[in-house]
Amino acid sequence: MTNTSTRNKVLWAIATILVLVYALFPVASILATSFKSPSDLTSGKFLPSSGTATTSNYEQILVGDAQGLFLSALRNSIGISLIATFIAVVLATLCAYAIARLDFPGKKLILTTALAVSIFPVISIVTPLFNLWRTIGLYDTWLGLIIPYLSLTLPISIWTLAAFFRQIPWELEQAAQVDGATTWQAFRKAIVPLALPGVFTTAIIAFFIAWNDFVYGISLTSTEAARPVPAALAFFTGASQFESPTGAISAAAIIVTIPVVLLVLLFQRQIVSGLTSGAVKG
């Protein structure tokens, strides 16, 4: 008994380490590169050569030449992603609630449409959108990115939230109604608190989708007015035309990863599974 459990533990540990190395090695490599000086980039070593480690890449994008390019892009990315996430989550919550609770004609249609939209290749509508946006004046604006981001985030939000709402026992809502709540009160006081973990999870997923988008970001923007970080990275240049901007790009990549990591760490506690256990017989 003890033997097998010890062996199991060892096997699990090995497997975990393998997965971690596989997933984190690129991140570690980028992190190391972000501290390399331009002359050190081609050294072929993982770590910066001793004594040459520098924060100049970070200085460059935060306070130096590339500041304008990077900081405005960061502001755009945060703003656009947050707004798109917020709208998507609010709309998806109401939509998913209706799908999970009500029986109305066209319910299947909504779900299949959402699915169809989410599997539709983004690249194929970029060109029409580009022309349309230019004509109606949405090109290179925040709204011009928020709308296509909604098309990416809404379907997945609806699907995750609908699945989540289905797990919440309907009796809770009915009990609240019998206890004297209006439909809206029952939703707000009995369902929303239970759905919060699901809403958080969905919000994080939606935020990442918007945050990570590159195709819309680079195609529908032309200036710092709306260009998000992933697109802006492509416009980084070295100090001279003979220098590659690898170090600066790495530094920027590390900086845009930080919010993602922070979000996951912060909301990890909110995504408590089993909050609903005990509501029903369990």
Next chain:
Amino acid sequence: MASITLNHLVKKYGDGFPAVNDISIDIADGEFIILVGPSGCGKSTLLRMIVGLEDITDGDLLIDGQRVNDKAPRDRNLAMVFQNYALYPHLTVYENIAFPLRLAKGKHSEDQVNKLVTEAAATLELTDHLQRKPANLSGGQRQRVAMGRAIVRQADAFLFDEPLSNLDAKLRGQMRSEISQMQRRLGVTSVYVTHDQTEAMTLGDRVAVLKKGELQQIASPRELYEQPVNLFVAGFIGSPSMNFLPATLEGTTLRTALGDISIPEDKARKAAGKRVVLVGVRPEFFEDAKLVEDSKRSHGSTFMATLTHTEWLGNEQYGYINFDPAPEMRELLNSLARDMDADELRPQVVVTLDAASRIRGGREAEIWLDTRKLHLFDAESGENLTRDAEAGAQLTREAAEDRAEEITTAQQADRDGGSAFGSNGTSGNGTSASGNATVDAGAGRSGGATAAGGKHAAG
């Protein structure tokens, strides 16, 4: 408190299937009504129509004489206990019980809320658990929180939807007696849905038996048992259930697969003209012929039968006799079994014998049958031909008198014993109190570190 009147209630779903079909029941103020029937008989639907969670297709629902068909659940002032308790998992026990009070904004001050919740918690012995979350409670405790939420409201009526079906057998017995006593003390009109006939028989002032959305009979448990209106009610009420023997009637003699049985003349007269009848005999109407006192013997008739096997239970024993009915009768018995949610077993008669009886399986023995109590049913319509409506009504009247007396006594005892119900020292409460103490002691021993483990055990 209130009376509830169901007036030809009908519930049809989209496909036109009537889940509840023309049901009329008058529920008096303070009465405890049980809705019972096999699964799919519409009993839960009917309850949800009363509380307002299902629309009423046709008919009227009156609470205290007022038509409430179109009122939202929250305007009906009824309290409901759900099968899975429906506790709000994000709220503590205290807040769960206070939930209805908080919804009635402005009606109760914080002090009043506190007082009402504390009182309800004391009634249900939940005082020690007020700050815990439902997930950390045992099944019985959750059940009591759900009842606390109903009590605290001072609702016009309580509705229970199979509230005990998620508990284990022992706890179920305890909670049953608690619900019964609570209902008597509060004197609140209650409607209780169950498929468990022990609950139906022990709790109800009157029991409504439903089948496929139709009301079969509503009467006191005793009337249902002794004067069932048809085959279905007779077979559904009682455990082990009533035996049905196909028979042909010739004069006052029933020719059955078990042999000839001569029956009293008045019963024979009521069934006159029917050639084929079903004889309904409860297991306890049988007895080992050797053990029947002479004074009783003349009330019955005896026959010879071979038992397949017997089961000795201490206070009595069950014997089983197989028989072979005619094919068309077998079909009838099978469809009857299907109606009652039972499997189609081979036709069998269950007899209850005295524990001292030496009759054993495989040997032929003489069995006595009390023919005064048996019923004859029409094989086609299922109607009880020998039902004595007057005797039945008398039983229900007696039950109503007993109930009125019980309520007065309980409420009198309540006034004498102060406001806390727990202090009455009735046997039921005593049992439950000791049960809780054990649970708490166990939780105390396991300590905080293993609280998670306890949670799983409870769930």
